[in-house]
Amino acid sequence: RLRCQAQGGARDVDGHYIRRCVELARTAAGHTSPNPMVGCVIVRDGRVVGEGFHPKAGQPHAEVFALRAAGDFAENATAYVSLEPCNHYGRTPPCSEALIKAKVKEVVVGMTDPNPIVASKGIEKLRGAGIDVRIGVEEALCLRLNEAYIHRMLTGRAFATLRTTLSMNGIVMDQIGSGADQPGGYYSQLLKEYDGIVISSNMAKTTALPISREAGAKQPLYIIIAQGEDSKLHIPFLHEDSVSNAIVLADSPVTVQPAGVSISVLDQMSLDSILQLLSERGLCSVLVDFRDAGGSLASLLNNFQEDKLVQKVILELSPVWMPSPGPSNLAFGGSQSFPLKNVEHKEVNGTLLLEGYVQ
Numbered sequence: 001r002l003r004c005q006a007q008g009g010a011r012d013v014d015g016h017y018i019r020r021c022v023e024l025a026r027t028a029a030g031h032t033s034p035n036p037m038v039g040c041v042i043v044r045d046g047r048v049v050g051e052g053f054h055p056k057a058g059q060p061h062a063e064v065f066a067l068r069a070a071g072d073f074a075e076n077a078t079a080y081v082s083l084e085p086c087n088h089y090g091r092t093p094p095c096s097e098a099l100i101k102a103k104v105k106e107v108v109v110g111m112t113d114p115n116p117i118v119a120s121k122g123i124e125k126l127r128g129a130g131i132d133v134r135i136g137v138e139e140a141l142c143l144r145l146n147e148a149y150i151h152r153m154l155t156g157r158a159f160a161t162l163r164t165t166l167s168m169n170g171i172v173m174d175q176i177g178s179g180a181d182q183p184g185g186y187y188s189q190l191l192k193e194y195d196g197i198v199i200s201s202n203m204a205k206t207t208a209l210p211i212s213r214e215a216g217a218k219q220p221l222y223i224i225i226a227q228g229e230d231s232k233l234h235i236p237f238l239h240e241d242s243v244s245n246a247i248v249l250a251d252s253p254v255t256v257q258p259a260g261v262s263i264s265v266l267d268q269m270s271l272d273s274i275l276q277l278l279s280e281r282g283l284c285s286v287l288v289d290f291r292d293a294g295g296s297l298a299s300l301l302n303n304f305q306e307d308k309l310v311q312k313v314i315l316e317l318s319p320v321w322m323p324s325p326g327p328s329n330l331a332f333g334g335s336q337s338f339p340l341k342n343v344e345h346k347e348v349n350g351t352l353l354l355e356g357y358v359q
């Protein structure tokens, strides 16, 4: 009985520190792509002696910062990491070697790394050096943290979240609820955390491009979809910075005002080819911001469920009544009916938010 209690206790401690790793990792949300968010905590004799997170691709990994902070206290310590330590020479040297060199006694890992150049090799290396490794602590939380990174690694496509706002009478709205669009509001958070936002050319032309209102937030890459356009596209950018942070994906040649926006003419305009192209450009996650049912995004969304192209859906229900634009307003998104999974809801300043997973 005593042994059981001790094991239960050890598991609680492991869970506690992995949850702290996830919290640390999240501080870099929106900045790490194409790399994952990773946090690391080093504990010796029940005391935290070092913490770290991966701030940005190209910079040192979480373990390196935590080991630096721990110094000599890393010897005989337990290292907690939300993702398996890497074992390759990439932009930075392997974390497995750094942990071995620092003489840690144990390593507790949230989840293995789906990156084929790492995939369990980091764990094998640590075990080979006599380090005790426990795997899969708070695994669901760690999987959720890096759902976009994992999806891109496994499919070669960016993780896509479809977002839309409905009025109380079920009309797709071109605005987001004002309460949601504030610093600390859910929409500003989304823009901060997603690598890109996919919008129709119609929306780009008629409404100011959305920006994250969080202090110091990086803005997303704007991906503007132009289909069957006149050859000229004029976009009223709110921020000068946004011009260099926007790309137009068109099905026929266009010129864009103001100049400086990159334009790609796609042979085949489909959500699949767009998400592949964005993954190749290093984006892990995109928000498909659906605001006009008649616009260029509607046709892209046919069969998204059958083709497993949209992973998540966020619906904002705004407490307003809209004049009816006609019966076709909601006609997008294919022919299948399916329930969403792991549905959550919350209220933000009088606006109801529902989100769920497609697969």
Ligand code: AOF
Pocket: 034, 035, 036, 037, 038, 039, 053, 054, 057, 058, 059, 060, 061, 062, 063, 083, 084, 085, 086, 089, 090, 091, 092, 093, 095, 113, 115, 118
């Ligand atoms: C870790 N800790 O904090 C991160 C890891 O180009 P590099 O050298 O930064 O390598 C990127 C890969 O390393 C990335 O795809 C993922 O497999 C792993 N990321 N690993 O041990 C970290 N960010």
Ligand code: ZN
Pocket: 061, 063, 085, 086, 087, 093, 094, 095, 096
């Ligand atoms: Zn590493």
